[in-house]
């Protein structure tokens with residue numbers, strides 16, 4: 001991509017009401033545009049980052065035989081009334097809207113109900129099970145506080161996976177596969193070292209659910225972990241009763257702020273029972289379908305990664321989620337010509353700063369945008385037939401033979 005050809009510009013200042021660092025930096029660097037508190041547009045660079053995150057998740061879920069769908073955002077209240085979740089007393093973050101012809105619709109904050117309902121059309125026999133279905137979908141939640149940039153949106157992108165099983169053992173087995181897939185996903189997203197599977201409340205038949213919590217000073221949650229971080233609890237379940245069950249005590253734990261990037265639940269019959277999702281077993285008896293659900297906050301992950309790695313100069317993307325691998329600057333006539341040549345055929349890998357601007361301005365933007373490697377070609381580097389490659393995260397500089405180019 002050529003910077004001269006895109007409409008995005010870096011901004012000297014973020015909107016005054018943008019108090020979260022991720023929101024301010026992503027806005028200044030031209031990844032997002034703020035509409036209202038908790039409501040953001042994603043610009044070309046922001047879309048590229050979201051797509052990288054989605055593709056990592058997609059690859060790992062497809063590898064465990066999950067199938068991608070896309071469900072509607074507009075919701076039939078009847079389905080949610082069946083589980084008691086259309087009531088504002090029960091779920092206090094609904095956005096509701098009206099049909100011109102009369103009657104209410106909801107804007108989906110999550111998709112358990114429509115997913116179970118959809119499955120009633122396709123699941124009837126034990127031969128149809130198991131089923132694993134996921135989507136990337138915009139969710140709507142009328143959040144009270146939306147002050148954490150893209151980490152807490154009123155409209156945000158979630159990956160939600162649902163699984164349906166004939167037995168508890170099969171649900172358990174798949175749940176473990178998701179745990180393994182999630183570990184791979186967070187590792188690939190650059191969050192492997194700082195993200196922990198955490199015991200949290202809300203499990204239906206295993207008592208606990210699991211959250212994936214990334215250590216982050218501005219995170220909204222508090223977690224407690226033991227010395228080797230093999231046992232991690234959300235504050236909400238960190239009490240003597242729970243700890244004694246695990247044979248540990250409070251003194252063994254340390255607290256930290258964290259952001260919840262994912263959440264997995266064994267729902268058992270919580271939604272399949274009220275909505276009547278059943279199958280017939282080998283002996284022709286009707287049985288309730290077991291269900292699990294597994295979320296990842298895609299846009300929140302983008303905010304967490306931005307927040308976690310940024311420094312005083314701007315964003316610092318891990319290579320796997322960066323919109324481009326290289327930020328290319330040519331200086332002087334020969335440098336610019338050589339840069340053009342290097343850019344050719346690598347349009348998806350290189351963000352080429354071909355603007356008519358001073359090198360200092362380009363370097364500042366390279367830092368702000370957080371592209372992993374900055375390449376500079378100037379008359380000076382060309383004298384030795386070299387290009388200069390600077391690692392954004394470490395500041396390490398390498399001079400590479402121009403003939404060798406970007407082979408590695």
Ligand code: ATP
Pocket residue numbers: 110141143150151152153154156157158260261262263295296297298299300
């Ligand atoms: P939280 O406790 O942060 O409010 P939650 O427990 O309500 O989140 P889930 O319903 O389990 O969240 O949603 C799955 C994932 O979606 C969460 O783990 C989180 O990463 C993400 N998520 C939830 N709410 C938001 C939001 N308002 N903005 C961005 N991401 C969100």
Ligand code: MG
Pocket residue numbers: 260263
């Ligand atoms: Mg939560």
